[in-house]
Amino acid sequence: MRGLFVTGTDTGAGKTIVAAALVAAMAAAGQPVRAHKPAVTGLDEPPGAWPPDHELLAGVSGMTPEQVAPLRYGPAVSPQLAAQLAGEQIEPEALAAAARRAGANGPLIVEGAGGLLSPLAVQYTVCDLAVALGLPLLIAARPGLGTINHSLLTLAAARAAGLQVLAVVLTPWPAAPSILESSNRDAIEHMGEVEVAGLPMVDDPFPAELARAGRALPWRRWLTFP
Numbered sequence: 001m002r003g004l005f006v007t008g009t010d011t012g013a014g015k016t017i018v019a020a021a022l023v024a025a026m027a028a029a030g031q032p033v034r035a036h037k038p039a040v041t042g043l044d045e046p047p048g049a050w051p052p053d054h055e056l057l058a059g060v061s062g063m064t065p066e067q068v069a070p071l072r073y074g075p076a077v078s079p080q081l082a083a084q085l086a087g088e089q090i091e092p093e094a095l096a097a098a099a100r101r102a103g104a105n106g107p108l109i110v111e112g113a114g115g116l117l118s119p120l121a122v123q124y125t126v127c128d129l130a131v132a133l134g135l136p137l138l139i140a141a142r143p144g145l146g147t148i149n150h151s152l153l154t155l156a157a158a159r160a161a162g163l164q165v166l167a168v169v170l171t172p173w174p175a176a177p178s179i180l181e182s183s184n185r186d187a188i189e190h191m192g193e194v195e196v197a198g199l200p201m202v203d204d205p206f207p208a209e210l211a212r213a214g215r216a217l218p219w220r221r222w223l224t225f226p
Contacts, residue, residue: 001100003108004166004222005135007126007158009150010115014171015140016053017202017210018217019111024060024207025214026107035061036102037069037111038095038120038129041082044074050205057111060207070098080119090121096132103133107223110135116154127161136164136222141188143170143181143198148188155192165194166222173198 004022008015019035026033035057043052050056054069061068071090073082083090102108110133112118112126119125130137137158141151151168158165168188174181177198189196202213 001103001108001133001135002106002223003103003110003135004138004219005110005112005130005133006138006140007112007116007130007154008114008140009142009147009154011118013115013140013142013150014169014199015111016056017171017213018138018140018169018199019109020056020060020205021199021202021210021214022217022219023057023109023214024210025217026109026219027060027062027207028211028215032106033061033109034102034106035063035068035109035111036099037113038099039071039073039079039082039090039113040069041073041079041113042076043072045076053111056205057109059205060210067102078119079113080121080124083121090124092121092124092128092132095120095124095129099129099133108135116157127157127163130158130163131161136166138166138222139168141168141170143173143177143184145180147184148191151188152192155194167195167197168192169197169199169217171199172201174201 006019040054054065057068058065116127200213
């Protein structure tokens with residue numbers, strides 16, 4: 001299976017924007033691509049300015065939200081707990097099988113749920129799914145205060161599990177970064193010995209705007225990772 005796995009340093013770090021920007025840029029360039037999120041939660045939350053994750057990914061991939069995220073829950077909790085509250089149990093084998101089906105006919109962009117060690121099922125994390133799929137990893141992180149620690153911890157956990165991390169993607173990366181933001185980027189790159197990319201600010205959830213931002217990322221090079 002060919003593609004990329006997008007995780008984040010924690011919830012709200014920008015992984016959905018990174019994943020959607022990648023999909024939009026690839027689609028705009030004529031590259032067949034599909035999006036996959038193993039489970040989405042928080043659908044009971046009041047609507048915001050942006051659509052839920054699976055709807056955003058569906059809008060840029062030409063898929064339906066149900067195709068993007070086979071498991072969907074209302075409470076804003078981990079997928080493992082959301083399933084438990086619904087009287088269900090998520091099976092790890094089914095999670096991996098669903099992702100493999102989604103990526104059977106072309107490049108696949110997988111977005112995890114929460115951070116790398118967030119539980120998808122009992123004793124089964126986002127990291128475990130990434131390992132099962134064997135896809136190279138992108139880590140979405142904030143550019144501001146605290147990101148060095150969060151990024152390096154996530155990087156260490158990923159490498160300890162045997163995952164190949166292609167880059168840390170700082171988002172939103174400003175057109176005129178502050179001294180702090182530039183220093184954070186340099187520190188993550190040198191201390192983590194990892195490529196650090198910046199995703200520009202995305203102003204709205206429409207495909208053209210997401211593709212504009214996504215073109216700042218070297219996705220062609222990333223997709224050629226053996």
